Amino acid sequence: MFATNPGKQKGKFAFISKYKDLREILMDHKLAALGDAYVNFVYSLALSKRTGEPRGAKVDSHLLAEALKRARLRNFLPRGTDRHKQADAVEALLVYVWTQGLMTLEEGVDALSQHEETVGAFCSLLLASKERLHL
Amino acid sequence: MFATNPGKQKGKFAFISKYKDLREILMDHKLAALGDAYVNFVYSLALSKRTGEPRGAKVDSHLLAEALKRARLRNFLPRGTDRHKQADAVEALLVYVWTQGLMTLEEGVDALSQHEETVGAFCSLLLASKERLHL
Numbered sequence A, B: 001m002f003a004t005n006p007g008k009q010k011g012k013f014a015f016i017s018k019y020k021d022l023r024e025i026l027m028d029h030k031l032a033a034l035g036d037a038y039v040n041f042v043y044s045l046a047l048s049k050r051t052g053e054p055r056g057a058k059v060d061s062h063l064l065a066e067a068l069k070r071a072r073l074r075n076f077l078p079r080g081t082d083r084h085k086q087a088d089a090v091e092a093l094l095v096y097v098w099t100q101g102l103m104t105l106e107e108g109v110d111a112l113s114q115h116e117e118t119v120g121a122f123c124s125l126l127l128a129s130k131e132r133l134h135l
Helices: A022-026 A029-051 A061-070 A083-099 A105-113 A118-133 B022-026 B029-051 B061-070 B083-099 B105-113 B118-133
Strands: none
Touching (some): A022 A083, A029 A083, A029 A105, A061 A083, A061 A118, A083 A105, A083 A118, A105 A118, B022 B083, B029 B083, B029 B105, B061 B118, B083 B105
């Protein structure tokens, strides 16, 4: 079972399942649906921070799929997984790490806002998230 | 100037302007753009909490406009303001209160998840948010 921080998150996210491995997280499409909202919010905050004014943005799924590949996480998914489901995998992992108290929203915003290029920003956030799973 | 909680939020949201009154917050469309991402995230979390499984959802702007009216905040906007801009006003106020540390994400989720009906949920969150401005 993955590292969690139960003191911080106990009962708060009772709707999140227990997962046996990374692949199971990456392939949970319900988790990805919540992750979509999370990713757009973190990205909007990072963009606001970088530009100095409030901004809202939806992250293009092609960019998330590209970030998954660059972070070498693409291979955890079955061959033939389409780009949309690759983007889902990114959303699922990022929100999972947040719900488990392994990365705060603020840390996510900071990680993203350090990069000008979206794919690089999400690649870096994915790598940090994967690392936190194994704390 | 509105109540803020600078100890908690200092420097964190430097991209948020100072506003002189409620109307100015409600009419800030840039703030609403960030607020759109915030509202979808809080709503998705509340829905996940209520249903017991991760969910993602976008809140219909008609429902937000209706909540604004029910919370008696519609009158702060000029006559003839369309529904889309009424929904923007809701998004702007809710994210403003969060950025100022006047309401946590968790409090927002709790407030929303207590209501089965979306308009009632947002009406209640709007009233609580307005109240926090004047702490």
